[in-house]
Amino acid sequence: MTEWIAGLGPWLIAAGTLFFFAGSLGLIRFPDLYARLHALTKVDNLGLGLICLGLACQASGLAAALKYLLVWGLVLIASSISATLIASTAMACGLRPHQHRPAMRTGTTKESHP
Amino acid sequence: MLHTTTAALLLLNAGVALWRLHRGPTSADRMLAAQLVTTSSIAVLLLLGAELEQPALVDVALLFGLLAAVATANFVTRTWTLLHEETGSREEASRD
Amino acid sequence: MSHLVLGFDLVIVAGLAWLAWQALFDRHRFSAVVHFMAFGLVMALVWVRLDALDIALAEAAIGAGVTGALLLAALGRLPATSGHAPGWRDSQWPLVLLALVTTLAATLTLAWVAWQLPRPGLAAPIGEALPNSGVNHAVTAVLLNLRAWDTLLEMTVMLTAVCLVWSLGPALMPYAPATSLPGLPALARLLHPLFLLVPAYLLWRGSHAPGGAFPAGAVLGAGGVLLVLTDAVPWMHEPRRQPLLRLLLAAGVLLFLAVALGGVLLAGTFLVIPASVAGTVILAVEVAAALSIALMLMAFYLYGEPGR
Numbered sequence: 475m476t477e478w479i480a481g482l483g484p485w486l487i488a489a490g491t492l493f494f495f496a497g498s499l500g501l502i503r504f505p506d507l508y509a510r511l512h513a514l515t516k517v518d519n520l521g522l523g524l525i526c527l528g529l530a531c532q533a534s535g536l537a538a539a540l541k542y543l544l545v546w547g548l549v550l551i552a553s554s555i556s557a558t559l560i561a562s563t564a565m566a567c568g569l570r571p572h573q574h575r576p577a578m579r580t581g582t583t584k585e586s587h588p
Numbered sequence: 589m590l591h592t593t594t595a596a597l598l599l600l601n602a603g604v605a606l607w608r609l610h611r612g613p614t615s616a617d618r619m620l621a622a623q624l625v626t627t628s629s630i631a632v633l634l635l636l637g638a639e640l641e642q643p644a645l646v647d648v649a650l651l652f653g654l655l656a657a658v659a660t661a662n663f664v665t666r667t668w669t670l671l672h673e674e675t676g677s678r679e680e681a682s683r684d
Numbered sequence: 685m686s687h688l689v690l691g692f693d694l695v696i697v698a699g700l701a702w703l704a705w706q707a708l709f710d711r712h713r714f715s716a717v718v719h720f721m722a723f724g725l726v727m728a729l730v731w732v733r734l735d736a737l738d739i740a741l742a743e744a745a746i747g748a749g750v751t752g753a754l755l756l757a758a759l760g761r762l763p764a765t766s767g768h769a770p771g772w773r774d775s776q777w778p779l780v781l782l783a784l785v786t787t788l789a790a791t792l793t794l795a796w797v798a799w800q801l802p803r804p805g806l807a808a809p810i811g812e813a814l815p816n817s818g819v820n821h822a823v824t825a826v827l828l829n830l831r832a833w834d835t836l837l838e839m840t841v842m843l844t845a846v847c848l849v850w851s852l853g854p855a856l857m858p859y860a861p862a863t864s865l866p867g868l869p870a871l872a873r874l875l876h877p878l879f880l881l882v883p884a885y886l887l888w889r890g891s892h893a894p895g896g897a898f899p900a901g902a903v904l905g906a907g908g909v910l911l912v913l914t915d916a917v918p919w920m921h922e923p924r925r926q927p928l929l930r931l932l933l934a935a936g937v938l939l940f941l942a943v944a945l946g947g948v949l950l951a952g953t954f955l956v957i958p959a960s961v962a963g964t965v966i967l968a969v970e971v972a973a974a975l976s977i978a979l980m981l982m983a984f985y986l987y988g989e990p991g992r
Contacts, residue, residue, distance in 0.1 A: 484590050487635075491594050494628065498604045501624060507616050510608075514620050518627045525594075525631050529638050541646050542634065545653060549630060551874055552657035553623065555867045559664045562865060564616050566671060589688075596692045603699055609718060610706065618718040625722045629729060636732065644737045644894045648728060648744050650882060651903060655749030657875055658906045659721060661868060662753040665860045665913045666760040672859040 479531045486528030493521030506572035507564055515557040519550055591639040595632045602628035619663050626656040693733060700726050711768050717755045724748030737894035738823045741886070745902035750981055753909060757985065761856075818962025820892040827896065828966045832955050836940045839973060842980050843937055850989040855921060858913050872914045879907025883978075887970055891963070897970040901977025908982035920982070923991040933983060936969075936976025943969055 500513025526546040530539035602625045609621035630649045637645030703726060706719040724747035731740035772780060810822050810830065817825035827835050860868050883900035890896030911917050919925050943965055947956040957965050 487590065487594055490631070491597055494598055494601050494631070498601050498624065501605060501608050501620065507614060507620070510617065510620055514624055514627075518624060522627055522631055525634065529634055532638065538643065538646075541643075545630065545634065545646065545649050548650065548875075548878065549627065549653045549656075552653055552660075552871070553627070555871045555874070556623065556657060556660040558867045559660060559865060559871075560616050560619060562867075563664050563667050564614070566864065567614075567667065569614065569616075592688050592692065596688060596695065599692065599695050599699075603695065606699065606702065606722070609722060610710075610715070612712075612715065615714050615718075618715060622718050622722050622725075625725055629725050632729065633732065642737070644741075645732060647882075647886070647889075647895070648732065648737070648740050651741065651744040651899070652725065652728075652748070654875065654878060654882065654903065655745065655906055657871060658749055658910055659753055659756070661871060661910055661913050662756050664865065664868065665858045666756055668861070668865065669760055669859040 483528040483531035486524050486531065490521040490524030490528060493517050493524060497521060505574075507569060508561060508571045511557050511561055515553050519546075519553055522546060522549060591635040595635040595639070598628045598631050598635070602632075615663070615667070619660060622659070623656060626652055696726060696729055696733065700730060711771065713759055713762075713768065717752065717759055720755060721748060721752030724752060738896065738899075741894055741899040742902065745899045745906065749906050750902055750909070753906075754984060757987070761987065816959040816962070818957065818959065818964075818966050819890075821890065821894070821896075823894070824890045824896050824966070824970075827898075828969060829957055829962060832940075832944075832957075835973075836937070836944065836955075839937045839940060839976065842977065843934065846933060846980050846983045849984055849987065853988040855986040855988040855990040858915065860913060860915070862914075869914050869916070872910045872916060875910065876907060879903065879910070883974060887974055890970060891967070897973040898977065900970075901974035902981065904974060904978035905981030908978055909985050912982055912985045917982070920986065921990045926991045929979075929983075929990070932979050933976065936973040939972040940969055 494517075497513050497517035500517060501510050504510045504513055523546050526542040530542040533539040533542065605621040605624040605628070609618055609625075612618055630652050633645045633649040633652070637643060637649070700723065703719050703723040707716050707723050710716040710719060724743060727747055728740045728744040731737070731743055807822075810826060813830060814820070814822060814825055817829040819825050819829070862869055883904040886895040886900040886903065887897065888895070890900070908917070912920075920929060943957065944955040947958075948954055950956075950958050
């Protein structure tokens with residue numbers, strides 16, 4: 475049973491790394507602040523959570539495993555509240571969300587990147 | 589071995605955030621990029637701590653997480669104070 | 685394996701150099717400050733790679749968290765039109781070149797001096813003195829017993845800095861309306877237990893492992909800054925609480941001085957702690973120093989003398 479859990483660790487860590495890459499891709503490619511906020515606060519925290527879980531599977535004892543999960547819980551609290559703070563601040567500054575409307579008559583749906 | 593490779597990859601991933609940090613365009617974007625650097629560093633620290641068998645690195649990671657929240661809170665209060673003082677220059681606060 | 689570690693280190697160094705350059709020369713002031721904050725994070729990683737965990741803890745708490753936030757808040761005090769630093773004029777180029785040459789010469793001299801240092805360093809003498817110092821962790825023993833003089837002076841420097849900041853004018857109130865930012869008080873409430881637990885843990889660990897008064901004080905201070913930002917410590921602004929506030933600010937330095945003078949009475953030498961009571965005395969000084977450092981950091985964020 476324990477060996478099975480420890481064997482799960484590397485796969486979870488690899489999956490977490492993939493999520494980190496996806497988050498960075500979002501940070502670079504998404505068109506505006508609000509979309510990038512999603513990339514960062516959801517995808518990256520999922521990546522960190524998978525890595526913490528993977529390390530907890532390989533940890534030597536229950537206390538060490540719980541400490542990894544404590545770090546993840548803390549980052550979840552901090553970054554989810556930070557996201558709402560940043561989003562409402564950007565709204566108050568007058569930053570409009572980027573809305574992609576497909577053009578009705580002309581067939582060209584060219585995206586505008588502000 | 590796996591841990592070190594993953595840590596190196598995550599470090600490169602944080603390097604990608606430096607582009608957004610340099611580019612902007614708004615200050616909130618820069619704060620987001622700093623947040624990505626923090627999250628990646630936490631993961632790097634945890635992985636290195638497991639690889640080198642140094643449990644104290646988890647404490648450093650915990651500090652990173654705590655202090656990132658303070659930095660964001662500070663940024664938000666600063667922007668709201670600026671908005672409060674000069675309601676005329678709204679664009680200024682988001683762009684500067 | 686060693687190639688991998690070398691590549692890892694090279695990536696860190698390249699990132700660090702880029703961040704330092706941007707923090708110094710980015711003409712966009714806000715961008716420069718955020719680059720500096722990221723620089724603090726990467727610097728903490730460098731200390732981890734150099735096996736200096738105590739410094740990594742202090743750098744994570746002070747460099748990345750508190751100093752960055754302090755610069756950010758100082759930026760808010762500048763007039764809104766000065767978001768960009770002015771570029772260099774033609775007449776300033778000789779000065780810039782002079783500064784570059786001086787920096788390069790100083791770096792080379794320092795590198796040469798570091799190369800000349802005796803190789804095993806001071807680890808062996810410290811190891812011999814460790815049993816009499818009252819703690820089991822070399823860094824804490826050096827900071828609070830063997831070289832306590834340095835730590836006393838550092839605390840005095842911080843107290844002087846608080847006096848300087850307060851002499852700039854009356855305290856400024858941050859504006860963060862809870863109606864439009866309900867997350868901010870929630871963040872302070874949710875994280876505050878951790879901001880109390882982590883410093884206590886770091887202080888406890890300091891006697892036998894990386895930790896100690898400075899990181900603990902910085903983390904406690906960061907939690908205090910969160911309270912100052914959410915306007916949750918109104919007593920600091922009340923005129924009748926000012927004597928208490930000043931007493932608490934000075935408490936760390938005063939207790940340290942009392943210990944130093946006690947050394948004169950008990951052992952005949954300034955700042956010598958007798959081995960029999962060293963453990964207790966160091967713990968007391970550490971607690972007082974951590975609380976004092978935390979309060980001093982909070983005092984910086986008031987941006988002026990409160991209660992005026």
